[in-house]
Amino acid sequence: MQQIARSVALAFNSLPRPHRVMLGSLTVLTLAAAVWRPFVYHTESAPVAKSITLGKDDIRSLLPEASEPIDQNAQEDEAIPQDELDDKIASVTGLHEYVVSTGDTLSSILNQYGIDMTEIGQLVQADKDLRNLKIGQQLSWTLTAEGDLKSLTWEMSRRETRTYEQAKNGVWKMKSETQQGDWVNSLLKGTFNGSFVTSARSAGLTTTEINAVIKAMQWQMDFRKLKKGDEFAVLMSREMLNGKREQSQLVGVRVRSGGKDYYGIRAEDGKFYDRTGAGLAKGFMRFPTSRQFRVSSNFNPRRVNPVTGRVAPHRGVDFAMPQGTPVMAVGDGEVVVAKRSGAAGYYVAIRHGRSYTTRYMHLKKLLVKPGQKVKRGERIALSGNTGRSTGPHLHYEVWINQQAVNPLTAKLPRSEGLTGAERREFLAKAKEVVPQLRFD
Known part of the structure; x- marks a missing residue:
C-alpha cells in the first residue's frame, strides 16, 4: 500500500502545476460530497412535516390571476347615479354610436368594445367597403345580451346609409338606403x-x-x-x-x-x-397611475371565472401594484361615487362630460368626496386590496355612453x-x- 501511495505521489509531483491544482480540487470536492449527508437521506429518523390546509382564497392566490376579483358580475350596487339627462335623453337601449376619427378602422373601433375579431371579419365579408371608413362617418351598433354583435349601421354620407344584420345561419346581410330629400x-x-x-x-x-x-x-x-x-x-x-x-x-x-x-x-x-x-x-391620460404596472387581468366581456366556472364579464383592467400606490383621475371631471361598496371595496367613479365615466376599485383610502371637481392627474385615492379581491391591485374601468370599453385600447378624448x-x-x-x- 505504501509503495502504491509513493508511486501515486511521484506521478502527481511530475505533473505540470496547473494539472496538479485541477486534480487536487477535484479530489477535495469528491471527499466533501462523500462526507456530506443531508437530513433527508437519514432514513433511520422520520422527517419533520407540517400539514397546511388551504382555503379557496388561498388556493386562488397561487394562480396567475391572483389579483383578479373572484366574481366580477355586473355591479348593480356600484351603478353610477343617473340624472334627468340620462333618463330622458337615453337613446335606444343597447345602441352604441361612434364617429370615425383619424387612423380608425372597423376592427380598432369594435374591438375596444370587446367584439371578437372573428365577428368583425365575418361582417366585413358582407361588404368589403367597410375596410375603407372615412373621417366623420358615423357608426352605430347593437349587441346581444351575451355581448355579441347584433346589428350595425354605417352612415356613409348624408345621402346613403347601410345597415347590416345577422341572419339565423350566422351570415351577415347588408341593406342600403339612399335618401333623396x-x-x-x-x-x-x-x-x-x-x-x-x-x-x-x-x-x-x-x-x-x-x-x-x-x-x-x-x-x-x-x-x-x-x-x-x-x-x-x-x-x-x-x-x-x-x-x-x-x-x-x-x-x-x-x-x-x-x-x-x-x-x-x-x-x-x-x-x-x-x-x-x-x-x-378635455384630454385623458391612458393610465391612472404615474407609471405603468403589470396587467394581472385584462378586459374580457366574455370571461369565464376561473373559480366559479360561470361567465362573469371582467369590464376593466387589473393592475397589480403595492398597496398605497397613488391613484389619479385620468381626466377632468366630477366625482359621482366615493364610498365602500360590496365587491368593489372602497371605490371611486368620475364622470367626464356626459359620455365618459371612469371607475377605480379595491382602494385602500379615498381622497375625494362625491360632487368634488377633479383635474387630470389629481390624486383621488390610494390603491389597496378591499372588497372581493385576493391580492393588492387596482381595478380600473372606462365607460363610453354607458358601455364598458377596454381601457388599454379605447379611443380617449384628446385636447387638440x-x-x-x-x-x-x-x-x-x-x-x-x-x-x-x-x-x-
Whole structure:
C-alpha cells in the first residue's frame, strides 16, 4: 500500500502545476460530497412535516390571476347615479354610436368594445367597403345580451346609409338606403326654464337632437346647472322628404349662461370646435397611475371565472401594484361615487362630460368626496386590496355612453385643435354659422 501511495505521489509531483491544482480540487470536492449527508437521506429518523390546509382564497392566490376579483358580475350596487339627462335623453337601449376619427378602422373601433375579431371579419365579408371608413362617418351598433354583435349601421354620407344584420345561419346581410330629400337649415332657440330637456323640446328639438347638443357641449358646461333665463340657439340641418322630416344633423350651437357665450360648431371630421377651431374635448391620460404596472387581468366581456366556472364579464383592467400606490383621475371631471361598496371595496367613479365615466376599485383610502371637481392627474385615492379581491391591485374601468370599453385600447378624448387647411376650411364655415346662431 505504501509503495502504491509513493508511486501515486511521484506521478502527481511530475505533473505540470496547473494539472496538479485541477486534480487536487477535484479530489477535495469528491471527499466533501462523500462526507456530506443531508437530513433527508437519514432514513433511520422520520422527517419533520407540517400539514397546511388551504382555503379557496388561498388556493386562488397561487394562480396567475391572483389579483383578479373572484366574481366580477355586473355591479348593480356600484351603478353610477343617473340624472334627468340620462333618463330622458337615453337613446335606444343597447345602441352604441361612434364617429370615425383619424387612423380608425372597423376592427380598432369594435374591438375596444370587446367584439371578437372573428365577428368583425365575418361582417366585413358582407361588404368589403367597410375596410375603407372615412373621417366623420358615423357608426352605430347593437349587441346581444351575451355581448355579441347584433346589428350595425354605417352612415356613409348624408345621402346613403347601410345597415347590416345577422341572419339565423350566422351570415351577415347588408341593406342600403339612399335618401333623396332636401336638406334645410333650421334655427331653434329658447330660454332655459327649470330643465334644459323641457326647454329644448319646447323650442322644437327632438330627443335625438337634444342628445346631439348635449354631447357637442358636454366639455364646456354642465347642463344641469344652467340658470333660469340662460339662452340657447341651435342650428340643425334637417332632411325633408315628401313634407316629412327624415333625419337631421347638428351644425352649430350657442349657449349664453351667466352673460358668457359658449359655441360648438361641427367640422368635416364630425367633431365640434369653438369659433377659433380649438378642440372642446378635455384630454385623458391612458393610465391612472404615474407609471405603468403589470396587467394581472385584462378586459374580457366574455370571461369565464376561473373559480366559479360561470361567465362573469371582467369590464376593466387589473393592475397589480403595492398597496398605497397613488391613484389619479385620468381626466377632468366630477366625482359621482366615493364610498365602500360590496365587491368593489372602497371605490371611486368620475364622470367626464356626459359620455365618459371612469371607475377605480379595491382602494385602500379615498381622497375625494362625491360632487368634488377633479383635474387630470389629481390624486383621488390610494390603491389597496378591499372588497372581493385576493391580492393588492387596482381595478380600473372606462365607460363610453354607458358601455364598458377596454381601457388599454379605447379611443380617449384628446385636447387638440384644427391646423393647416382643415382649420382654414373650418374658420370659413364658422364665419357663416356664427351669425345665424342669434337669440333675437
